[in-house]
Amino acid sequence: MKRSSLLLLVLPFFIQLINCKEASQNLISKTLNNVADIEIITLHKDQNGDPTIDELQKNIVFSPSGLTCYFKHIYNCHKYTQEALPALPFKHFEEFLRHGINTKQTRTYTKAVFRLFDKKFKAVPYINADELIPFLQKLPDLLEKDLEPDQNRKFFVKRLIHFELEHNFEKLKQDPELFIDNLAEKIVESDFTIGNEINRNQLRFSITKLIDTCLGKIMWSPTDKDIWTNFMNIGKELNNLKEKGIISDSDDLDDCQWTLTTRFCFFLSLAGSTLSFEFYNQACEELTKGVQHLDIIPEQEELILSKAAQIKDTIVQNYATRENENINYYQRQKLIN
Numbered sequence: 001m002k003r004s005s006l007l008l009l010v011l012p013f014f015i016q017l018i019n020c021k022e023a024s025q026n027l028i029s030k031t032l033n034n035v036a037d038i039e040i041i042t043l044h045k046d047q048n049g050d051p052t053i054d055e056l057q058k059n060i061v062f063s064p065s066g067l068t069c070y071f072k073h074i075y076n077c078h079k080y081t082q083e084a085l086p087a088l089p090f091k092h093f094e095e096f097l098r099h100g101i102n103t104k105q106t107r108t109y110t111k112a113v114f115r116l117f118d119k120k121f122k123a124v125p126y127i128n129a130d131e132l133i134p135f136l137q138k139l140p141d142l143l144e145k146d147l148e149p150d151q152n153r154k155f156f157v158k159r160l161i162h163f164e165l166e167h168n169f170e171k172l173k174q175d176p177e178l179f180i181d182n183l184a185e186k187i188v189e190s191d192f193t194i195g196n197e198i199n200r201n202q203l204r205f206s207i208t209k210l211i212d213t214c215l216g217k218i219m220w221s222p223t224d225k226d227i228w229t230n231f232m233n234i235g236k237e238l239n240n241l242k243e244k245g246i247i248s249d250s251d252d253l254d255d256c257q258w259t260l261t262t263r264f265c266f267f268l269s270l271a272g273s274t275l276s277f278e279f280y281n282q283a284c285e286e287l288t289k290g291v292q293h294l295d296i297i298p299e300q301e302e303l304i305l306s307k308a309a310q311i312k313d314t315i316v317q318n319y320a321t322r323e324n325e326n327i328n329y330y331q332r333q334k335l336i337n
Contacts, residue, residue: 027112028096029067041069050077056084060095075116081123089127089214090135093117097142107146107203114206118213126219129230136211136237140244143207147200147245157187201248208252211238215259222271228283231264232291239293254297261294261307265314272318280319287312 041061043051051073060070070092074080096113099105121127164183165172172179218234220227235257242253268275287308294307305313 027109028116029064029071041065043069043073050079053079053084056080057088057091060092060099062099075120081120082125085120085124086126087128087131089121089124089131094135094138094142101142101145107198107200110143110146111198111203111206114203114210118206118210121210121213121217124217127214127217129218129220129234130224132214132218133230133233133237136234136241139207139241139246143203143246146203149200160186204246204248208247208249208256211241211247212256212259215256216263218260218263220267220271222274225276225278227275228279228286231260232286232293235260235291235293239296250297254300257294257297257307261310265310268314268318272314273322275318275322277322280315280322283311283315284319287315 043055045055046052056074056077056079060066074092093113096116097110100109100113161183164179164186168179215234220230224230238247238253238256238260241247242250247253247256291308291311297307299306
């Protein structure tokens with residue numbers, strides 16, 4: 001009888017789970033199914049027949065015609081991937097997220113947006129590093145609604161606990177440890193989603209995946225005076241996202257910091273000989289003091305070279321190359337004179 005009662009208690013949730021599964025196709029477009037559409041979208045094109053840069057970077061029109069135009073003529077455009085996105089990578093991404101907030105979309109929509117742009121960011125030649133920090137700073141506000149606790153799940157667990165206490169209270173008195181162990185197992189086994197909705201951890205996985213993709217694409221300008229400061233601030237923002245629950249797992253944070261570290265070292269291998277001595281002096285000074293946001297994350301294995309040590313070695317190598325080139329330059333100047 002008790003087993004039957006428990007089944008009756010949870011059956012509506014599982015019926016909803018089975019019947020409401022939907023394909024993830026066209027999730028973003030479907031948010032506008034009920035919007036009246038009387039617009040005609042006109043695109044200015046260049047001599048090659050592609051939309052101009054201004055058109056590629058214009059605000060998205062959230063109407064059926066506007067989204068059709070975006071997906072067909074902007075998103076699919078090679079020029080959008082190669083020129084528009086590297087300069088302003090997060091403009092349209094943020095517009096889609098804000099559209100989701102304004103129209104009260106679910107996490108499934110938000111995940112679809114992250115997947116949509118993760119595909120694009122994988123294809124871009126680079127991402128302007130100056131654009132990344134403001135975007136990372138906006139993420140907590142943009143995702144606040146999506147990362148709230150699951151009320152449906154909370155309600156289900158509450159009812160499950162109430163049922164067990166009401167019907168198995170004698171077992172609790174006889175063997176509290178066994179009762180709690182069985183209850184914990186039932187709660188873990190009840191980890192399901194309502195309808196086609198995803199849970200917070202599934203969304204966090206897509207968020208972290210996109211952030212890692214972006215970190216693997218960022219590039220600095222060798223003439224920028226704030227390269228080191230920018231690099232350090234990106235690392236600090238990643239730690240802030242961990243503190244605010246956007247990145248939930250310490251291993252995921254470590255992976256992101258490693259992606260940032262290896263990308264920065266790659267940049268130094270390309271442009272190290274052109275960077276100023278001021279950059280090297282600043283980097284060496286701060287590395288000597290310690291990089292807190294890197295040092296607090298232990299490495300996977302004790303014998304692995306740490307992120308800070310990896311950066312320091314690369315800095316020292318490129319600094320030496322820079323000094324040698326500088327000496328050789330003055331020697332050549334003396335020969336010429």
